[in-house]
Amino acid sequence: MTTTPTAPAGAAPVVETRALRMSYGSADVLKGVDLDIRRGEIFALLGPNGAGKTTTVEILEGFRQRSAGEVRVLGTDPARADDAWRGRIGLVLQSWRDHRRWQVAELLTHFAMYYPDPRDPAELLDLVGLTKQADKRVDQLSGGQRRRVDVALGIVGRPELLFLDEPTTGFDPEARRDFHDLVERLAREEGVTILLTTHDLAEAERLADRIAMLVDGRIRACGTPAELARRAAAQAEVRWTASDGSPRREHTEDPSRLVWELHREAAGPIADLEVRRPTLEDTYLHMVHRQNWDDEQETGFPTGDTTGQATAA
Numbered sequence: 067m068t069t070t071p072t073a074p075a076g077a078a079p080v081v082e083t084r085a086l087r088m089s090y091g092s093a094d095v096l097k098g099v100d101l102d103i104r105r106g107e108i109f110a111l112l113g114p115n116g117a118g119k120t121t122t123v124e125i126l127e128g129f130r131q132r133s134a135g136e137v138r139v140l141g142t143d144p145a146r147a148d149d150a151w152r153g154r155i156g157l158v159l160q161s162w163r164d165h166r167r168w169q170v171a172e173l174l175t176h177f178a179m180y181y182p183d184p185r186d187p188a189e190l191l192d193l194v195g196l197t198k199q200a201d202k203r204v205d206q207l208s209g210g211q212r213r214r215v216d217v218a219l220g221i222v223g224r225p226e227l228l229f230l231d232e233p234t235t236g237f238d239p240e241a242r243r244d245f246h247d248l249v250e251r252l253a254r255e256e257g258v259t260i261l262l263t264t265h266d267l268a269e270a271e272r273l274a275d276r277i278a279m280l281v282d283g284r285i286r287a288c289g290t291p292a293e294l295a296r297r298a299a300a301q302a303e304v305r306w307t308a309s310d311g312s313p314r315r316e317h318t319e320d321p322s323r324l325v326w327e328l329h330r331e332a333a334g335p336i337a338d339l340e341v342r343r344p345t346l347e348d349t350y351l352h353m354v355h356r357q358n359w360d361d362e363q364e365t366g367f368p369t370g371d372t373t374g375q376a377t378a379a
């Protein structure tokens with residue numbers, strides 16, 4: 067089992083789980099999940115279909131009772147949380163479905179009344195890019211615009227912690243980019259902690275400060291996108307065309323040295339030179355396709371420890 071790094075001394079993690087387990091009947095979905103999410107970070111949870119991402123998020127939100135383990139969200143066990151706690155977290159649900167006949171501005175104004183210090187509805191419309199749709203009925207909006215309404219409802223109460231479960235599914239590229247900008251603004255400018263689940267590796271790479279990979283019931287890797295990419299396969303692939311015209315390919319931990327040697331040998335430019343670094347996708351696929359997790363040592367895999375020390379249990 068691997069763990070994420072502990073938050074710096076003095077700063078209690080916003081989300082903390084230890085040995086979190088969840089079974090549905092005889093199916094063990096979560097087999098001991100350890101997470102530490104720090105205040106103000108964007109944290110992405112990745113994993114294949116059925117890995118248990120939504121289950122984890124629902125437990126953290128207080129919507130699902132866990133089978134075992136410790137969970138603290140904003141210092142409270144979500145299974146015993148009260149309304150004051152709920153006011154501090156933001157959920158992006160498909161709320162528009164229940165309010166399809168409402169006008170957008172009216173709906174936001176209505177929801178704002180539930181919170182002690184809500185965002186101004188006009189400002190919120192601007193923030194999610196719905197100012198022009200303010201007077202439209204929710205059921206007259208496009209799918210992407212409805213999702214923005216859901217996001218607006220998720221942040222109207224100025225949450226300290228925002229859960230985003232596959233938020234950009236169905237977004238066009240521009241809506242996706244706007245949404246990414248909004249998520250970054252919330253985290254960087256307002257200090258909101260964001261837990262994102264996504265199947266979009268590019269999205270995780272672009273947004274997340276740290277990424278955790280949930281595979282076979284446990285967090286198998288955790289770290290910054292760059293750390294995870296690097297540690298998947300330490301070797302870069304170098305391709306070029308030799309002086310006799312034949313294509314060449316070599317894997318190396320030191321591509322700059324190889325390129326320098328090739329350059330010296332060729333005494334000139336190297337034809338068709340390409341250096342391909344390992345990517346986050348390489349790590350992800352490596353983790354997902356690895357078999358027999360419980361039977362093998364996990365040394366050599368990313369642990370989320372930025373010092374590089376393995377913390378396999």
Ligand SMILES: Nc1ncnc2c1ncn2[C@@H]1O[C@H](COP(=O)(O)OP(=O)(O)OP(=O)(O)O)[C@@H](O)[C@H]1O
Nearest residue numbers: 090091095113114115116117118119120121122265
């Ligand atoms: N209420 C439930 N009762 C029984 N089994 C469930 C229930 N909810 C989820 N599961 C099962 O638990 C496993 C994890 O589901 P979950 O939705 O948490 O995965 P996920 O990682 O979010 O998947 P996806 O990427 O497909 O959304 C799946 O095998 C699913 O069938």
